[in-house]
Amino acid sequence: MKCLNRFSRVISTLAIALVALAASAQxxxxxxxxxxxxxxxxxxxxxEFVQATTDQSSPKFVPQEAxxxxxxxxxxxxxxxxxxxxxxxxLERVPAVVRKKPELRNVEPFKTxxxxxxxxxxxxxxxxxxKILAATLTGMSVEEYRTEVKAWLETAxxxxxxxxxxxxVYQPMLEVMEYLRANGYKTYIVTGGGQDFVRVYSEQxxxxxxxxxxxxxxxxxxGYDKNGKPFLTKEPKLLINDNNAGKPEGIHLMIGxxxxxxxxNSIGDKQMLEYTRAGDGxxxxxxxxHDDAKREYAYGPAQGLPNTxxxxxxxxxxxxxxxxxxIIISMKNDWKHVFPFESP
Amino acid sequence: MKCLNRFSRVISTLAIALVALAASAQxxxxxxxxxxxxxxxxxxxxxEFVQATTDQSSPKFVPQEAxxxxxxxxxxxxxxxxxxxxxxxxLERVPAVVRKKPELRNVEPFKTxxxxxxxxxxxxxxxxxxKILAATLTGMSVEEYRTEVKAWLETAxxxxxxxxxxxxVYQPMLEVMEYLRANGYKTYIVTGGGQDFVRVYSEQxxxxxxxxxxxxxxxxxxGYDKNGKPFLTKEPKLLINDNNAGKPEGIHLMIGxxxxxxxxNSIGDKQMLEYTRAGDGxxxxxxxxHDDAKREYAYGPAQGLPNTxxxxxxxxxxxxxxxxxxIIISMKNDWKHVFPFESP
Numbered sequence: 001m002k003c004l005n006r007f008s009r010v011i012s013t014l015a016i017a018l019v020a021l022a023a024s025a026q027x028x029x030x031x032x033x034x035x036x037x038x039x040x041x042x043x044x045x046x047x048e049f050v051q052a053t054t055d056q057s058s059p060k061f062v063p064q065e066a067x068x069x070x071x072x073x074x075x076x077x078x079x080x081x082x083x084x085x086x087x088x089x090x091l092e093r094v095p096a097v098v099r100k101k102p103e104l105r106n107v108e109p110f111k112t113x114x115x116x117x118x119x120x121x122x123x124x125x126x127x128x129x130x131k132i133l134a135a136t137l138t139g140m141s142v143e144e145y146r147t148e149v150k151a152w153l154e155t156a157x158x159x160x161x162x163x164x165x166x167x168x169v170y171q172p173m174l175e176v177m178e179y180l181r182a183n184g185y186k187t188y189i190v191t192g193g194g195q196d197f198v199r200v201y202s203e204q205x206x207x208x209x210x211x212x213x214x215x216x217x218x219x220x221x222x223g224y225d226k227n228g229k230p231f232l233t234k235e236p237k238l239l240i241n242d243n244n245a246g247k248p249e250g251i252h253l254m255i256g257x258x259x260x261x262x263x264x265n266s267i268g269d270k271q272m273l274e275y276t277r278a279g280d281g282x283x284x285x286x287x288x289x290h291d292d293a294k295r296e297y298a299y300g301p302a303q304g305l306p307n308t309x310x311x312x313x314x315x316x317x318x319x320x321x322x323x324x325x326x327i328i329i330s331m332k333n334d335w336k337h338v339f340p341f342e343s344p
Numbered sequence: 345m346k347c348l349n350r351f352s353r354v355i356s357t358l359a360i361a362l363v364a365l366a367a368s369a370q371x372x373x374x375x376x377x378x379x380x381x382x383x384x385x386x387x388x389x390x391x392e393f394v395q396a397t398t399d400q401s402s403p404k405f406v407p408q409e410a411x412x413x414x415x416x417x418x419x420x421x422x423x424x425x426x427x428x429x430x431x432x433x434x435l436e437r438v439p440a441v442v443r444k445k446p447e448l449r450n451v452e453p454f455k456t457x458x459x460x461x462x463x464x465x466x467x468x469x470x471x472x473x474x475k476i477l478a479a480t481l482t483g484m485s486v487e488e489y490r491t492e493v494k495a496w497l498e499t500a501x502x503x504x505x506x507x508x509x510x511x512x513v514y515q516p517m518l519e520v521m522e523y524l525r526a527n528g529y530k531t532y533i534v535t536g537g538g539q540d541f542v543r544v545y546s547e548q549x550x551x552x553x554x555x556x557x558x559x560x561x562x563x564x565x566x567g568y569d570k571n572g573k574p575f576l577t578k579e580p581k582l583l584i585n586d587n588n589a590g591k592p593e594g595i596h597l598m599i600g601x602x603x604x605x606x607x608x609n610s611i612g613d614k615q616m617l618e619y620t621r622a623g624d625g626x627x628x629x630x631x632x633x634h635d636d637a638k639r640e641y642a643y644g645p646a647q648g649l650p651n652t653x654x655x656x657x658x659x660x661x662x663x664x665x666x667x668x669x670x671i672i673i674s675m676k677n678d679w680k681h682v683f684p685f686e687s688p
Contacts, residue, residue, distance in 0.1 A: 065553055142596060186555075199600045209409055210600035211530075220596050222589035222615055230618045232596050239583060239597065245566035252486060252564050252576050253583065254598060256543045256554035271566055274574045 033179040035336075036172040036343060042286070042334045045327045046176060049284040053260060054183045060282040062260055064184040069261040070214075070251060070272060071177065073191035073198060076265045076288050077206065079158065079168040081297045086197050087129070088165075089152055091121070093136040104135070134236040137194065138218060142232045149200045163341070166205045171343055172335045173263070173288075177206060180261070188259075190251060191215040192243040192268050196234070214254040216242045243268040248275035260284065267312050273326055285326040289313060292332040295342075377523040379680075380516040380687060386630070386678045389671045390520060393628040397604060398527045404626040406604055408528040413605040414558075414595060414616060415521065417535035417542060420609045420632050421550065423502065423512040425641045430541050431473070432509075433496055435465070437480040448479070478580040481538065482562060486576045493544045507685070510549045515687055516679045517607070517632075521550060524605070532603075534595060535559040536587040536612050540578070558598040560586045587612045592619035604628065611656050617670055629670040633657060636676040639686075 033050075037043040052060040053067065074080035094113040097104065104110040109128035112120045124132075137145070158168055177187045189208055191198055195215030202208040219237040224230050242250040248271050251259065261284040262269070262276035273285040290299050290313065300313035321328055329335075337343050377394075381387040396404040397411065418424035438457040441448065448454040453472035456464045468476075481489070502512055521531045533552055535542055539559030546552040563581040568574050586594040592615050595603065605628035606613070606620035617629040634643050634657065644657035665672055673679075681687050 065547065068555075195597075195600070203409065211412075211598070213600065217597055220593050222592050222619070230592070230615065230622050232592060232619075248566050248574070248576060249564050253539075253561055254555070256540070256557065271574065275566070275576075278574050 033182070034172065034175050036175055038334055038336055040334055042327055042329045045284065045286070046179070049261065049282065050179060050183050050185075052282055062281065066257060066260070067180075067183075067185040068188065068255060068257050068259045069177075069180045069185045070188045070190040070255075070259040070263070070276070071173070072247075072264040072266070072269045072272070073189050073193055073215075075290065076263050076269070077169055077173050077189070078165065079296065081290075081299075082159065084193060085156075085165045086193050088156065089149065089197070090132050090136040092152065092156065093148070094132065097135050110135070137197075138234045138236040140234060142196065142220060142234060145196060145234055146200055149197055153201060166201055167341060168339060169205055170288075170335070171337050171340045172329075174206070174340065176263070177208070181207070185261070186212065188212045188214060188251075188255060190242065190247055190262075190272060192247075195240070195242070214240075214242060214250045216240055216246075245271045247272035251275070262286075263288070265290070265313060267314055267317050270317060270320065274324075277324060277326070285321075285324070286329055287313070287317070287321055287326055288329045289318075289331060291330055292335075292338070295338045296331055377526070378516065378519050380519055382678055382680055384678055386671055386673045389628065389630070390523070393605060393626065394523060394527050396626055406625065410601060410604070411524075411527075411529040412532065412599060412601050412603045413521075413524045413529045414532045414534040414599075414603040414607070414620070415517070416591075416608040416610070416613045416616070417533050417537055417559075419634065420607055420613070421513055421517050421533070422509065423640065425634075425643075426503065428537065429500075429509045430537050432500065433493065433541070434473075434476050434480040436496065436500065437492070438476065441479050454479070481541075482578045482580040484578060486540065486564060486578060489540060489578055490544055493541055497545060510545055511685060512683060513549055514632075514679070515681050515684045518550070518684065520607070521552070525551070529605070530556065532556045532558060532595075532599060534586065534591055534606075534616060536591075539584070539586070558584075558586060558594045560584055560590075589615045591616035595619070606630075607632070609634070609657060611658055611661050614661060614664065618668075621668060621670070629665075629668070630673055631657070631661070631665055631670055632673045633675060635674055636679075636682070639682045640675055 034043055034046065037046075052058045053062040055061060071077055074084050078085075091113055094110055098110055098114060105114060109124050109131055112124060112128075113132065140148075153164060153166055156165060157163060158165055161168060180187055187206075187208055189198055189202060189206065189212065191214070193215050195213055195217040198215050199210035199213045202210060202213050216238070217240045219235040219239050220232040221235050222230060222232055240246060240250045240253065244267070247269065251272065258279045259272075259276045260279070260282075262272050263286045264270075264273055265288040269287070273287070277283045277285050290297050292298060300318070318328075320326075331338065378387055378390065381390075396402045397406040399405060415421055418428050422429075435457055438454055442454055442458060449458060453468050453475055456468060456472075457476065484492075497508060497510055500509060501507060502509055505512060524531055531550075531552055533542055533546060533550065533556065535558070537559050539557055539561040542559050543554035543557045546554060546557050560582075561584045563579040563583050564576040565579050566574060566576055584590060584594045584597065588611070591613065595616065602623045603616075603620045604623070604626075606616050607630045608614075608617055609632040613631070617631070621627045621629050634641050636642060644662070662672075664670075675682065
């Protein structure tokens with residue numbers, strides 16, 4: 001009896017172990033960390049990179065505290081066409097600014113923006129744009145700015161999809177960020193866009209907290225209101241121009257470590273990818289190529305199309321990517337779905 | 345037999361459960377998160393703050409992602425007397441700089457520093473000091489700088505204790521940081537010292553990774569070496585002066601959230617504490633007071649001593665702390681031990 005009892009216990013223990021083993025094997029086989037990606041060189045490169053850098057027995061192993069991955073935003077994580085969302089925000093804020101300062105109504109470039117004449121607006125110079133940015137992004141407390149951006153994001157819609165900009169994020173890239181985080185990587189946004197702008201929604205949209213957003217940033221000024229309560233005012237003074245060489249410089253300032261993986265889509269990301277790859281060990285550099293006019297947009301060298309104002313993926317960048325071994329993500333071929341709302 | 349067997353299994357299972365329960369109860373009772381602190385208002389304030397902000401049923405509950413705590417470094421986390429360590433570093437680097445650029449040997453302020461005449465060195469102006477900082481902290485790659493600081497830290501010793509500066513950290517403050525982290529807080533250093541300097545040892549000494557160090561920071565410049573390899577050079581261009589109003593400004597730039605707890609020890613921390621306390625809900629502001637000439641140093645209003653050049657804890661700061669409800673940490677009365685090497 002005792003023996004039988006012992007035997008039955010051994011059997012049931014074994015059975016439990018086998019069931020657990022089978023279940024975990026099944027989970028392993030079924031769990032594709034990148035379900036919106038088609039099999040191909042890009043998907044394979046991401047998976048191989050994560051496996052190699054997180055496997056303690058691999059010569060490419062990276063200790064967890066050093067696992068940093070950086071992502072450009074516009075054109076890499078969400079749609080940048082026909083215009084950066086933040087520029088849309090600034091243009092749409094002009095009427096409110098003019099209501100507060102009526103003297104601007106007949107002053108350029110505000111007059112042109114108020115006219116609503118799109119053809120005239122398209123001819124505005126960079127200098128004009130800076131005036132609009134300064135008027136719409138500065139001179140208020142950081143809390144006021146956050147409230148205004150939040151309100152805008154809730155109502156503004158993309159002209160093509162008639163959906164909020166925050167829904168026009170790339171599902172495959174959300175999966176890459178989630179996969180990296182699940183493997184101990186800290187994910188950062190490193191954007192030419194406004195740091196304070198992106199911080200408003202980065203946590204909700206990308207799962208990236210405000211302190212992991214590096215972007216173009218102006219100074220703030222500490223002061224006190226009439227009740228002696230301290231607050232910070234956004235100043236029209238550029239501290240970080242987080243584009244081109246400004247990206248590795250911004251990464252050093254804000255993170256202080258070199259990334260192991262970097263993702264971009266334009267010449268503004270070139271130096272970030274170079275800097276990333278110049279580190280020791282294995283480093284991943286990837287570029288999203290917009291070659292899918294049907295599901296999103298097609299621009300850049302693969303299409304032989306003229307470069308647009310935004311997201312300039314030039315022929316020179318394409319050539320450097322090939323030469324350096326950066327991996328190009330073809331939106332058309334590598335992605336099963338583009339947006340979360342298309343996922344099955 | 346079967347029954348007895350079953351009974352004995354039930355008994356042993358119960359026994360194991362009871363032992364586990366007893367052990368965990370004992371652990372709970374014995375674990376003081378702040379063993380180097382004497383019981384008193386300061387210790388109590390820290391524990392009450394942590395309990396209230398992490399208890400979901402408390403009206404003071406703070407969601408984990410918002411739990412940010414900031415710590416000044418010099419005089420708050422480690423010894424700042426008789427001189428900031430980084431200033432010591434700069435002065436001690438002068439001979440190496442002069443070896444590389446012999447033309448500086450007879451140029452002030454380098455001539456005075458090379459003379460070794462301490463009395464003459466004490467008379468150097470802020471302008472002189474900036475020249476020394478620029479010569480010793482810039483004009484090299486960020487990796488070269490890191491290597492030099494690391495080498496210096498391994499050999500340099502504090503004149504009083506004859507120990508490396510990295511051993512002269514306050515054990516009670518290490519415990520506060522560890523306690524906060526164990527309760528979901530992200531701990532940051534927010535220092536008037538050099539961001540790149542502190543980042544070299546912050547992880548090893550404080551358990552704070554480089555990306556959680558906010559400090560006075562100069563710009564860097566991205567470029568390529570003769571082999572086309574990209575690198576960043578430290579530039580003599582001030583980006584963040586992380587003192588006084590610069591502390592909340594630096595916090596906004598680098599973290600983008602308002603802290604729930606802030607710790608300082610001088611007028612340079614005043615605005616950080618004000619900014620922290622101006623947020624909603626419960627916010628903790630604490631000041632370390634150096635009133636322990638025997639175990640460390642005594643300076644500031646409690647001693648009626650003249651303010652020193654560093655860590656100016658003025659009478660006005662003391663009065664504001666009392667008025668605002670900031671909590672003063674008396675090194676003499678609140679701390680059982682000052683340094684890790686004194687702990688039992």
